Amino acid sequence: MSREAAEHALRARADERDRISDDLLDLESHTTYRLLKGAALRGATERRWAGAQQSLAVLWSLHDAYRAVLREAERVRGERGRMGAERLARLTELLSGPSVVLRAATQPVERRSLLPQADERLTLDAAVSRMDAAFQEVTSALNDIDAVWNAVLPRLDAAEADLRRIRELEGELGEQAGVDAREPARLRTAVVQDPLGAAVAQDLDRLAKLLADTRAELELAVTVRAEYARRRENLTAALDDVRSAESEARLAHGAVVVKIALPPQALPRGRADALAAGLQVLDVSAEPWVRRARRLSALEDEIRTAAEQARTTAKALYGLVGRRDELRGRLGAFQMTAARKGLAEDPDAVRLYERARTLLWTAPCDLTRAAAAVEDYRRALHGDTRRPG
Known part of the structure; x- marks a missing residue:
C-alpha cells in the first residue's frame, strides 16, 4: 500500500x-x-x-x-x-x-475445554x-x-381509560357493572414481559369491546336517569300520536273495506295500549338504570315504529282505492282503443270488457281478479292470446 x-x-x-x-x-x-x-x-x-x-x-x-x-x-x-x-x-x-x-x-464451565481457546x-x-x-x-x-408494544400498549391504555371511566360512572349511579378490573392488568403484564409470545389479540379485542359497550351503557344510563322525566313526557305525547295514527288506519279500513275486498289480516291491530302498559311498568321498575335505559330506548323505538306502521297502513289502504280507480281508467282507455280498431262490437272483446267492468264496479271490488280481467282485455285487443308467465 x-x-x-x-x-x-x-x-x-x-x-x-x-x-x-x-x-x-x-x-x-x-x-x-x-x-x-x-x-x-x-x-x-x-x-x-x-x-x-x-x-x-x-x-x-x-x-x-x-x-x-x-x-x-x-x-x-x-x-x-x-x-x-x-x-x-x-x-x-x-x-x-x-x-x-x-x-x-x-464459556460456561460445562462447555469449557482444558485446551487453550x-x-x-x-x-x-x-x-x-x-x-x-x-x-x-x-x-x-x-x-x-x-x-x-406500539400496536398493543396504546389499546391497553385506552381499555384502562375505559375502565376508569366505568368506575366513575358506577359511583355516580350507585350500581355495579360487574367488569373484572384484573383483566387489563393481566394482559399488560403478559405483553410487557413477553410481547413476542403473548397471544393477547383475541383477548384484547374481547376486552376492548366489553369495556366500550359497558361504558356506553353506563353513560346512557346516566343520561336516561337525568332525562327520564322529559323523555317520559315525550313518550306520552308520542303515544297520543300512535293512537291518532292507529285511529286513522281503522277509519281507512272502514272506508276501504266497503269498496275493496280485503283479507281478515288487513284489519289494523292497535299497539298503543300495550306500549302504554310497557311505559307504566318502566315507571315503577326497580331494575338498575342500565337495564331501564335499554328498555326506555327500545320503547321509544317501538312507539316510533308503531306510529310509522299505522300511517303506512292507512296510506296503503287508501292506495287500494286509487288502484281500483286506475284500473277503471285503463279499462276506459282500452275501450276507446277497441273502437279505433273496429273491435267495439267483437263478441270476445265485449265479453272481456263486461267481465272487467263488472269486477271493477262491484263493491267490494276484488282487485286481483279485476286487474287480471283488464289485462285479458288488453291482450285481446292487441291479438296477444298468451297468458302471462
Missing part, C-alpha cells in the same frame, strides 16, 4: 469509526432498548433478547478491538520523521491485514461486517418487540 493510499484508507476508516460510534450511541438511547435492559422478560421474548444480547456483547468486543487498531494506526501515522518502508508496512498491516483480535469468549483475527472489513450482522440482529429484535 502506498503512503497516499494508506493515508486515504486511514481517513476513510476514521469516518467509518465515527459513524459506527454514532449508531451504537443511538442504539443505547433507543427507548425500547433501555426498557429491555432492565425488564423481567420471559418466554419467546426472553430467548430472543438473550440471543440479541450475546450478539451485542460480540459487537462491543469487536468495536473495542476495531477502535484499538485504528488508534494504533493513527499513532504509527503520527510518529515524527519521514514514513519509511517499515512504518508503511506496519500501517498497511494494520489497515488491510488481520489486525483485529477477537478474544475467545469465556484460540482468539480470532479479522481484517477491519471483516470486523465491520461482523459488527453489522450483530447490530442487525439486535435491531431486528428491537423492531419486532417495538411493533407489538
Whole structure:
C-alpha cells in the first residue's frame, strides 16, 4: 500500500469509526432498548433478547478491538520523521491485514475445554461486517418487540381509560357493572414481559369491546336517569300520536273495506295500549338504570315504529282505492282503443270488457281478479292470446 493510499484508507476508516460510534450511541438511547435492559422478560421474548444480547456483547468486543487498531494506526501515522518502508508496512498491516483480535469468549464451565481457546483475527472489513450482522440482529429484535408494544400498549391504555371511566360512572349511579378490573392488568403484564409470545389479540379485542359497550351503557344510563322525566313526557305525547295514527288506519279500513275486498289480516291491530302498559311498568321498575335505559330506548323505538306502521297502513289502504280507480281508467282507455280498431262490437272483446267492468264496479271490488280481467282485455285487443308467465 502506498503512503497516499494508506493515508486515504486511514481517513476513510476514521469516518467509518465515527459513524459506527454514532449508531451504537443511538442504539443505547433507543427507548425500547433501555426498557429491555432492565425488564423481567420471559418466554419467546426472553430467548430472543438473550440471543440479541450475546450478539451485542460480540459487537462491543469487536468495536473495542476495531477502535484499538485504528488508534494504533493513527499513532504509527503520527510518529515524527519521514514514513519509511517499515512504518508503511506496519500501517498497511494494520489497515488491510488481520489486525483485529477477537478474544475467545469465556464459556460456561460445562462447555469449557482444558485446551487453550484460540482468539480470532479479522481484517477491519471483516470486523465491520461482523459488527453489522450483530447490530442487525439486535435491531431486528428491537423492531419486532417495538411493533407489538406500539400496536398493543396504546389499546391497553385506552381499555384502562375505559375502565376508569366505568368506575366513575358506577359511583355516580350507585350500581355495579360487574367488569373484572384484573383483566387489563393481566394482559399488560403478559405483553410487557413477553410481547413476542403473548397471544393477547383475541383477548384484547374481547376486552376492548366489553369495556366500550359497558361504558356506553353506563353513560346512557346516566343520561336516561337525568332525562327520564322529559323523555317520559315525550313518550306520552308520542303515544297520543300512535293512537291518532292507529285511529286513522281503522277509519281507512272502514272506508276501504266497503269498496275493496280485503283479507281478515288487513284489519289494523292497535299497539298503543300495550306500549302504554310497557311505559307504566318502566315507571315503577326497580331494575338498575342500565337495564331501564335499554328498555326506555327500545320503547321509544317501538312507539316510533308503531306510529310509522299505522300511517303506512292507512296510506296503503287508501292506495287500494286509487288502484281500483286506475284500473277503471285503463279499462276506459282500452275501450276507446277497441273502437279505433273496429273491435267495439267483437263478441270476445265485449265479453272481456263486461267481465272487467263488472269486477271493477262491484263493491267490494276484488282487485286481483279485476286487474287480471283488464289485462285479458288488453291482450285481446292487441291479438296477444298468451297468458302471462
